[in-house]
Amino acid sequence: MEPIIYMWQVSACMGVFYGFYFVLLRRLTFFTINRWYLLATLLLSVVIPLLTITVHRETAPIIMQKAVIINQVLPSAGLQINVADKQTSRTIIDWVKIAEIAYLIVTITLFIKLIVTIARFFNKLKNASITKIGGVRIIKAIGNISNGSFFNYVMLNSGELNPEEMEQVLGHEMLHVKHLHSIDRMIVRLMQVAFWFNPFIYRYAQAIEENHEFEVDDEIGRRADKGRYADMLLHLSINRQDILFNSFSKVPLKRRITMLFTKPTNHMKKVIYLLILPLVLISCLAFARFKNDIVQQEQYSVIAGIDLLGDDFKVFIDGKSYDKDIVYKISGSCIKSSEIKPVAPAKVVNGKWADAVVNIKTKKGDIVYMSEQEKENLIKERSVAFDKFYVRLHLKDNSGKPFDKAIVHKWRGASASVDIQPLDKIGFLIDGVFYNENDIRFIDPKDMDALADEVSVQMVKQGQYARGIAAVFTLHTLKKPTGxxxxxxxxxxxxxxxxxxxxxxxxxxxxxxxxxxxxxxxxxxxxxxxxxxxxxxxxxxxxxxxxxxxxxxxxxxxxxxxxxxxxxxxxxxxxxxxxxxxxxxxxxxxxxxxxxxxxxxxxxxxxxxxxxxxxxxxxxxxxxxxxxxxxxxxx
Incomplete structure (x- = not known):
């Protein structure tokens, strides 16, 4: 079904762009600009439905306040429910498939016809008398040949032209060659092969052909007598419909002569072309495909090490299997213990465990999900860089009461933390020497590297080390080894x-x-x-x-x-x-x-x-x- 939808989207897009041209641009004498508008929008009509516009939308993980377990009565394993198919056996005609086959048949036929037409043209040139003027080949013949051009070939019917007319026709067709109008025609012809069912492609072909003639007529009219040129157009008028070749007088004479004598459009009206930009934007919004790219905020878990797991891990809580997303929702208040077991040895792919099992035991058999405040605290904790030796975070509990969390990190991952009141102070006992928080901030980080990885923390009595000290981190330096x-x-x-x-x-x-x-x-x-x-x-x-x-x-x-x-x-x-x-x-x-x-x-x-x-x-x-x-x- 998608190819059919695409074809109709292209057709609709062409209709929008052609409608804009027909209503606002076709009467303007900016023929060259109109030519490029028609070509550009014709190609845009094919491209726009192929575009995929990604809409980024950021969503945070859902946080639930309480996990509610509802007991459901499930059918027994042996119970089966059979639904009788009321449809009787009959042949179903796949009309979509038939339409696709019909489209391909017509398209291939038209393409073959185009190739044959071009081949016949070049086959006729084998016995023709050709005169070269620069890079242009002039073919003069008498009989069944129309005055026209195709790329760098110009055809002249010597039998129906006098010397003056031949000069005028030659000048006209040389301008077609100079402006590369045959390239436009080939593009349109190929588009007609692909979108033969689309009525707007034929309107496009007509509009492009008209603009070619208007552009050349306007250029000749500036340097020759418009009246005599119009008489020649009338004398040599033909009614041959072949979009492949530039025929001298194919476009309806009334419209060509009218445009030849039309007063040039005021240049101020070029501002109309600025409306093309919102038109293209509207077309993109109407016919391009939109993809919702939901950007999840980084997820955090109270279970340390979850960020090391890839997508393929399993979760068991109290022996029961759960969806793995629960590790980002469960609150630490209900967890008695947790354990992550990778396969042995742990296979690491792109910095993640390829496979693992997360086992969680709850305190009372109940699962409680994180509150919004717990989630906020967890994000702050997980965002702390491991290269920072000491960090003090300002957090809040579920009731909104503030508290602080002091954290010490060592480079090999050794860490310790303690929750204290906002006004409490932290101390550091390094090799038996006491330091306060301000002292630690002025210690050279290189000296911190000399500390052993072991670090512990304990709550202390008021005044045991210094006034206001509520907890002390104990560390020691690496001693010089002997023996x-x-x-x-x-x-x-x-x-x-x-x-x-x-x-x-x-x-x-x-x-x-x-x-x-x-x-x-x-x-x-x-x-x-x-x-x-x-x-x-x-x-x-x-x-x-x-x-x-x-x-x-x-x-x-x-x-x-x-x-x-x-x-x-x-x-x-x-x-x-x-x-x-x-x-x-x-x-x-x-x-x-x-x-x-x-x-x-x-x-x-x-x-x-x-x-x-x-x-x-x-x-x-x-x-x-x-x-x-x-x-x-x-x-």
Whole structure:
């Protein structure tokens, strides 16, 4: 049905443009402008219905105040309802298909006829006497030939012209050649082939042909006697309808002679052509296709890590499956716990997990949706850049009462936050030295990088550190390692020598160094941020493995271990390599590590002992495994 609709839209568009010409322009003597108007609008009539105008409309995610669950009685699985088809068997005629076939038959026939006409014309030229004047070929013949032109060919009927008339006709047709009128005619003829059913295309053809003759007659009338020229037009008048060739006197004589003696239109009336712009705009609005492009505002969720998921993830709340959009609506007030489990290893596509499952447990079995105020607070929190060490946000609760949220971020994603009253103050305890908020603002960011990733926060009594201090963030700087600690330091910086696996030579790789992209086993900054945001959310497991692809077709995996809920370590490996971790001097494989719960790993700390370092160098591991440089012990 769409091709038929398009054809009718083109026809209607032509009708609008031709109507404007017929009412306002056809009596004006601006023949050249009228010529270009007709050609341009003819082509616009074909193009405008093909245009797609995209209308951008921004909508915010729907926020509901309360989730209401309605119990519905569903038909049993075995129950089937059959509806009898009342239509009797009969042959259905597809009139649309018939119309399309008929259109194609006529169009192909007209196109073949056009090709044959052109071929016959050039075939006649083989035996014709041709004289060249510049780039124009003059054909003189006696008999069945009309005075006219086609591109750079000019035909003269010597039998019906005296020398003076021949000179006049030749000058007339040379102007047609000069103005390239044959190109206009070919465009119109092709349009007639394609839109033969459209009555306006024939009106266009007539109008374009008239303007050609008016344009040439006007130019000749300025340099010759108009009366004698009009007599010649009358003498040589013919009534041959062939849009392909420029015939000397094809256009009705009365109209040509009238326009020849018409007083030139006042140039001030050219302002009428300015109306073409709103006409084109109206035509676009009427006949172009409109597409609603709904631009969704960025969605935020109280569940950390949702922004790392692609489109293909599933949501389960209290064991029941829900539409994935619910993660952007559910309120944190009803959530007891939440967990995001990607497939193992997590496949990363365009910075998103390719597949994952979100498991949510509610406090009382009820689902509560975010209020507008909760949504506003969440957007403010999620908009905080991770490169800012300290941020204090001014928020409101559901009753409209204001409160502040203080947030500290470390570059590897370690973070801590606390809700306080607007007048309360925040303190920072760094290596046992107290700093207030103003002090922190003047610390060099480079000095902040020297701080360890671990950060904690606790509410304190009034006056414990300074007046008005309600909460304190505790941090410490990286201590200069000595002895066994220096080995741990080396491991952390990614300079540990490769470990041999089961007696085989050590692989040619080292743990990734942040910001280093020297080979296929190194992370880009965006990948580092992705891993950091993934691992350092409250839902991430103790052990994670990610897969990244490179443009050269190669890929690598990243093994990440999260500990203390606010710190992690990682190493890059080949996709076919296996990794493991020493915990309390016992080696655990990947499968075993995936089964660890947050409760089991809550008391783990990094093992920086000499014994762990030596154990890392031994080859008594399962075949194909190598240890992650960092080990852990239970405190």
């Amino acid at each position: 066994a600690q220096s080995k741990a330091k080396i491991q952390k910086e990614g300079k540990l020598k490769p470990v041999a696996i089961a007696g085989k030579p050590a692989p040619d790789r080292i743990p990734a160094i942040p910001g280093n992209v020297e080979n296929d086993l190194s992370n880009t900054v965006s990948e580092q941020n992705f891993i950091r945001k993934t691992v350092m959310n409250s839902n991430s497991p103790f052990y994670s493995r990610f897969h990244f692809d490179r443009a050269n077709g190669k890929g690598f995996d990243v093994v990440a271990i999260k500990y203390k809920s606010n710190a992690f370590t990682s190493i890059n490996v080949q996709p076919n390599e296996k990794a493991g971790v020493f915990i309390d001097n016992k080696f655990y494989s990947e499968d075993a590590l995936r089964k660890f719960t947050q409760a089991q790993t809550a008391n783990l700390e990094r093992d920086t002992s000499e014994a762990h370092y030596e154990m890392n160098q031994k080859n008594n591991l399962p075949k194909g495994y190598f240890p992650v440089p960092t080990g852990f012990i239970t405190k």
